[in-house]
Amino acid sequence: MMAGGYSLWLPVDVSKHGFEIDRLIYALHILMAVLFVGWGIVFAYCLVRFRQRPGHRADAVVIKAKASKYAEIGVAVFEAVLLLAFAVPVLARVKNQFPSEAESEVVRVVAEQFAWNGHYAGADGVFGRTDPKFIAPDNLIGLDPNDPHGTDDIITVNELHVPVNKPVIVRLSSKDVIHSFAVPALRVKQDVIPGMTIPIWFEAARLGEFDIQCAQLCGNNHFKMRGRIHIDTDAAFAEWKKSKAPGEAPKVSEEDFQL
Amino acid sequence: MSAATHGSHAGHDHGAAHGHDLPFWRKYVFSVDHKVIGVQYTITALVFLLFGFSLMMIMRYQLAYPGRPLPIVGSWLGPGLVNADRSLSPDGYNVFGAMHGTIMVFLAVVPLVVGGFGNYVVPLQIGAPDMAFPRLNAASYWSYLSGGLVMFASFFMKGGAAQSGWTSYAPLAVISPGQTVWLLGMVLLITSSLLGSVNFIVTIVQLRAPGLSFFRLPFFVWAQFVTAFLLLLAFPPLEAAAILQLMDRIAGTSFFMPTGLVVSGQILPTEALPHTGGGSPLLWQHLFWFLAHPEVYVLILPAMGIVAEVVANNTRKPLWGYRSMVYAIIFLGFMSFIVWAHHMFMTGMGTKLSLFFATTTMIISIPSVVVLTALILSLWGAAMRFNSQFLFALAFLPMFAIGGLTGLPLGLPASDIHLHDTYYVIGHFHYVVAPGTIFAIFAGVYHWYPKVTGRKMSELLGRVHFWPSLICMNVIFLPMLFQGLQGLSRRTYDPLVYDAGQAVQGWHFVSSWGAWILAIAQIPFIINFFWSAVAGKKVSDNPWDATTLEWAAPSPPPHGNFLKSVSVYRDPYVYSPPGRPSDFWPQNQPPED
Numbered sequence: 001m002m003a004g005g006y007s008l009w010l011p012v013d014v015s016k017h018g019f020e021i022d023r024l025i026y027a028l029h030i031l032m033a034v035l036f037v038g039w040g041i042v043f044a045y046c047l048v049r050f051r052q053r054p055g056h057r058a059d060a061v062v063i064k065a066k067a068s069k070y071a072e073i074g075v076a077v078f079e080a081v082l083l084l085a086f087a088v089p090v091l092a093r094v095k096n097q098f099p100s101e102a103e104s105e106v107v108r109v110v111a112e113q114f115a116w117n118g119h120y121a122g123a124d125g126v127f128g129r130t131d132p133k134f135i136a137p138d139n140l141i142g143l144d145p146n147d148p149h150g151t152d153d154i155i156t157v158n159e160l161h162v163p164v165n166k167p168v169i170v171r172l173s174s175k176d177v178i179h180s181f182a183v184p185a186l187r188v189k190q191d192v193i194p195g196m197t198i199p200i201w202f203e204a205a206r207l208g209e210f211d212i213q214c215a216q217l218c219g220n221n222h223f224k225m226r227g228r229i230h231i232d233t234d235a236a237f238a239e240w241k242k243s244k245a246p247g248e249a250p251k252v253s254e255e256d257f258q259l
Numbered sequence: 260m261s262a263a264t265h266g267s268h269a270g271h272d273h274g275a276a277h278g279h280d281l282p283f284w285r286k287y288v289f290s291v292d293h294k295v296i297g298v299q300y301t302i303t304a305l306v307f308l309l310f311g312f313s314l315m316m317i318m319r320y321q322l323a324y325p326g327r328p329l330p331i332v333g334s335w336l337g338p339g340l341v342n343a344d345r346s347l348s349p350d351g352y353n354v355f356g357a358m359h360g361t362i363m364v365f366l367a368v369v370p371l372v373v374g375g376f377g378n379y380v381v382p383l384q385i386g387a388p389d390m391a392f393p394r395l396n397a398a399s400y401w402s403y404l405s406g407g408l409v410m411f412a413s414f415f416m417k418g419g420a421a422q423s424g425w426t427s428y429a430p431l432a433v434i435s436p437g438q439t440v441w442l443l444g445m446v447l448l449i450t451s452s453l454l455g456s457v458n459f460i461v462t463i464v465q466l467r468a469p470g471l472s473f474f475r476l477p478f479f480v481w482a483q484f485v486t487a488f489l490l491l492l493a494f495p496p497l498e499a500a501a502i503l504q505l506m507d508r509i510a511g512t513s514f515f516m517p518t519g520l521v522v523s524g525q526i527l528p529t530e531a532l533p534h535t536g537g538g539s540p541l542l543w544q545h546l547f548w549f550l551a552h553p554e555v556y557v558l559i560l561p562a563m564g565i566v567a568e569v570v571a572n573n574t575r576k577p578l579w580g581y582r583s584m585v586y587a588i589i590f591l592g593f594m595s596f597i598v599w600a601h602h603m604f605m606t607g608m609g610t611k612l613s614l615f616f617a618t619t620t621m622i623i624s625i626p627s628v629v630v631l632t633a634l635i636l637s638l639w640g641a642a643m644r645f646n647s648q649f650l651f652a653l654a655f656l657p658m659f660a661i662g663g664l665t666g667l668p669l670g671l672p673a674s675d676i677h678l679h680d681t682y683y684v685i686g687h688f689h690y691v692v693a694p695g696t697i698f699a700i701f702a703g704v705y706h707w708y709p710k711v712t713g714r715k716m717s718e719l720l721g722r723v724h725f726w727p728s729l730i731c732m733n734v735i736f737l738p739m740l741f742q743g744l745q746g747l748s749r750r751t752y753d754p755l756v757y758d759a760g761q762a763v764q765g766w767h768f769v770s771s772w773g774a775w776i777l778a779i780a781q782i783p784f785i786i787n788f789f790w791s792a793v794a795g796k797k798v799s800d801n802p803w804d805a806t807t808l809e810w811a812a813p814s815p816p817p818h819g820n821f822l823k824s825v826s827v828y829r830d831p832y833v834y835s836p837p838g839r840p841s842d843f844w845p846q847n848q849p850p851e852d
Contacts, residue, residue: 010677011745011759024674025744032664035628039635039660046638047653050574051645057842058575058835059640068580068632075628079621079667087673088614094676095610113523132519132526142521175521177431178540180605180680184746184759189676191605193540194430195517198607211758215605215680215748217424218431220349223752 011184014206014231018187020090027086031078038071098201099167105237106169107160110141111179111192113219116212116227117141118160120241122152135175154244158227160212163237164204173197180216183229191216204231291393292818296400297379298711301704303404304370308697309781310411311362314355316774321347323771325753339419352752353422354437358410360425361441364554365448366407368696372561373490374403374455376703377483379711381459383809383816384477386468386825386847391461399454406447413440424750426551429515429543433507434522434532442505449498452490459487468808468847470827474585475846477807477831478571478578481585482564485592486557493553493596500546513538541606548599556595558692559659560588562699563630566652569702570634571832572805573649574641575842578832580633587626587633594623604672605679613672620670627663631656642835642842646803647721648705651698654729658698662690665740683743686736694732701728701784709802713814714795720787727780734773738766804843807831811847 010022050058108119108127117140121127128143128150135142140157143150162168172181174194181200182189185208190200212227232240287295317336320329326346329336333345340351347355382390390396413420418436421427432438463484467476476484506512516535520527527535571578578584600608600616634656643649665687668674678684701724708716742763747754754760754767801810808827812820825847833844 009741009744011762021673021677024671025668025677028668028671028674032667036657036660036664039631040657043635043638043656046635046641047643050638050641050643052575052642056642058642060576060833060835060837061640068629068636071632072625072628076621076625079624083614083617083621083671087617087671088610091610091613091673094673095613112521132521135521135524135526137524176523177434178428182680182746182748184677187677189605189679191607193606194520195540196607213746213748213757213759217353217428217750219435220353220422222353222750223349223754223756226756 013185013187014204014208014210015186015188016203016205017090017094020086020093021187024082024086024090027082031075031082035071035075094201098169098199101169104167104169104201105163106171107162108141108171108173109160109181109192110173110175111181111214111218111225112140112175113177114214114221114225116158116160116181116225118154118156120154120156120244121149122154124149124152128153132175141175154241156244158212160227160229161232161237161240162204162229163234164207164231166234167201167203169199169201171197171199177218178216179214179218179225182213182215183210184213185210186229189215207231207233289397291389291397293378293382293390293393293396294711294816294820296396297375297377299400300370300374300378300403301376303407304367304375307362307407308367308371311359311367312778314359314362316778317347318352318355318359319767319771319774321352321752322754322767325755337419347752349752350419350422353424353750354414354420356750357421357424357427357441358414361410361421361445363692364425364558365445366403366410368558368692368700369452369554370403371700372565372696372703373452373459373483373486373557374400376479376565376700376707377455377459377486377561380707380809381480381483382462382466383710383812383820384480384807385463385466385471386808386811386821386827387462387466388819388821390458391465392458395454395458399451399458402447402451402454406444406451409440409444409447413437413444416440426547427504427543428547429504429507429538429540430517430520430522430535432543433504433516439505439508442501442508445501446498446505449494449501452494453498456487456490456494459483460491463487468825468827471808471846474582475827475830477564478567478581478584479561479564482560482567482588485588486560489553489557489560489592489595493550493557496546497550500543500550503546504543507535507538515540515543541603544603544606545600548602549596552599552602553592553595555688555691556591558696560591562655562659562696563588563634565699565703565706566634566655568807569648569652569706570637571834572706572803573644573646573652574638575644575834576637576641576832577830577834578633579636579639580629581830581832584630584633587629591623591626594619594626598623601670601672601675604675610672617670617672621667624663624667624670631660631663646705647716647718647725648702650722650725651702651705654725655695655698655702658690658694658732662687662692662695665690677746678743680749681743682739682747682749685749686739686743689736689739693736694729698728698732701725704788706803707809708791708795709798710809710812710814710816712792712795713797714791715798715802716787716791716795720783724780724784724787728777731773731777731780735770735777738763738770742766801845806833806843806845808846811845 110117119141126149129147130142132142172192174192179192181192186202188202209228209230212229214225328345342348421437421441423432423435503514507514511534513535516538518536598619601620668678705716745759745763747759747763800814811825827846828850835842836844
């Protein structure tokens, strides 16, 4: 039952930044375990030692327990360290320090009930203009037919391909409701908010094929909004791009949308 | 204080004069007595608690056996909720999920801890004859019941009940069926809470017995006091937001609907939604969580209050660090208003804002640590009496600890990237609310039952209730933490669709069986609850040798509560005072005795 590199603890991580997130999660769980066991020992000792029995009376004199103060200060310090030394750097890197577009693969992902549409700029490296008014069954993202930049663009449904060891920038937008673009294996998650375009970036370190989940309830077939992300070698990625006839609408079945 | 003295005399006279003259329906149905209203709240909310739990038990069948026809209940559910083969449909799953959350939070747990325990116990614990505004109190209950009935009725209406989650995020909620009735229900429920919160604040400030200074208040009253402020200040934004969303649905406004939507291939605006555009979906989330985070503390503070009462009483010693606990919850109350956006780390907010909310979230964990540590240190040097209420109160401590600690990885935006909206979140907040708050509720029921009925609940049935409940709660919720670490998204009707879901499907099976056995484990409680009211052992007014004022009233207390006016001479938990033969010294006992 361990499909796709999943295990009992954290699942496989194929991103370059993911180890920092995992390290933080492990550190937090160690802190949690220390606190829980610490409380638990005092708790269990009390339950055994201080039961009501003949001749035993509760000691109402307030105990001066410095331990609690130390525990509270310790927790505060530990949390501050985790926040400033572990959480902030990775967050800043993931959210703020974007690679330059020239050095990255840029992909647009347009979410809708209940599919992920991928949009690649094609050979000219420029995305064709899109507008909701052009959206039709054979033009899922509303590519402007009059824009020459759009003629070589590649459109996919529930299938993304990205190169390994190269930064990937994904510009997320939604046609209808809020979705959330989640790839557990890449330690990536970002809500997709209609009316906004939100960029994210990651760099994959290993080849493979992994799930894209929708992590935000988006309607009755939210659970089926599954895409696949393929992490390819540079050569395989170029090959895949070439194999896609430019400007051709992707083959879509009812299955892909479940409307 | 003279006003309070006057109040309690007036109430007493009133009780003597009218308590027995009222017709049945005035005395027990449309009553303005805080005790009757408290019992009405408790029983109504317990029914909703069972109903909300039942919805989840049906969902858990789909999760354990995806796609398999539902046994028994499959044939009772309407065509929208089940597929042709009587398995739960995706719509049915989303309806039940949304309504499980709504019912548990707004119709079961908050009404139990605030409307039920708060109403019954607070006036008694402060030596008051009733709440400050008895009619407002009744209005609060009837508004709550109306909201509950509206929510319940929505299952049978065209379009069914709401299905966009208890969070009702726009635009999904604006375009989904069932939402209009949900919003109307919410407006009634919020109104009820607002009426109640004003009443609690005025009652606690104005009607305390002579000598009952703020630092002599039982911790439970303090918890209710802070809770009332949270309800008063946090609910109005949600009430406003609910009305705005209602307007988006029925009045052609577009507060939460952005421009350029294309829903199911239809370019908005359409005939059904003629005026959308220009709104902000994130505005809803800010307004919602501005309430819903303080709401978390509304769920937990009164529970801490109940546990503190039961711990002090059954350890036979004063609470350790009573004052620091009070300061901690006041601080927690303030902080709870500036942490809300940690629910929104994944919406694309800037890192500076994320850092602010992560910092406030880390800070708010400290007062919770203070309260929990104080309660555990209160056990040191005790002479513990292991009755049913104490078992539940003790179990609350490690369960709440797990719930609180698992909040940390969600409160840091970096670890939240992996865990946000996964089963880890569900495991986390259920540990806080289910074996946390609901165990505190059980502790409260066993503890105050003799005050309400004059009879004790059965200890044997209490133990048969406690141990399986404790085990099942962990069997249900611990696996969810592992599922979440694997990255399994919440609200996933068929978990087998995803690799992560397939990897952790075994845990769904475990959780589901835990839930169904938990249901069986509640049968002794239900029997105990009703049977003890008629056949339980009759007990004195103060069967637990307790110190706080509610035990100075007869059991059950008459209209007006106290037979003679009470005064307070000491701190709330003077147990085992050195140099006195008795191991408790009630607050109202004059020192010369």
